[in-house]
Amino acid sequence: MAVKDRDRFSTATRLRLLGEQTAARVYRSQTRRQARRSRLTGRAALLALVVCSLVVALAYPIRQYVAQRAEIADLRQEQEEARQQVEELRDLKARWQDDAYAEQQIRQRLHYVMPGESGYVVVDPDAARQSRSHSGTADRPWYANLWDGVDKSDASDQ
Secondary structure, eight states, X not given: OHHXXXXXXXXXHHHHHHHXXXXXXXXXXXXXXXXXXXXXXXXXXXXXXXXXXXXXXXXXXXXXHHHHHHHHHHHHHHHHHHHHHHHHHHHHHHHHHSHHHHHHHHHHHXXXXXXXXXXXXXXXXXXXXXXXXXXXXXXXXXXXXXXXXXXXXXXXXX
16 A cells, blocks of 8 residues: 555646546536537527528518609709609790780790881891801701792792
């Protein structure tokens, strides 16, 4: 027994026991960490699956909601533009109800003159040359274009 007691207190025996105890502790701690990792990994996978499911489930309704909000905004813009156009047309109608405005527009656009007045059309020589070379009808009065059309159709019948 004296040998066993000596072995128990010897440095080599103590180091061996200390190494075995340390190895056992390390092994136990590694298995605990692996168990924790596997639980965390499973939880993380489940959480990721739930988040992905929510994203997939909500993606279409959210997209529809955003598209409908954009469409509503466009329709409101169109409605506002239509409202402004209606106001402009009402103003124009009210102006045309005024005889002085109607007379002014008729004189300006149709080149009408009142009885007893003489009508003059001033022609710019440069513009006349350009209109002859381009045969443009935009600068001429409407009745000149009308008579030119009648003359052309009369000439084509003969």
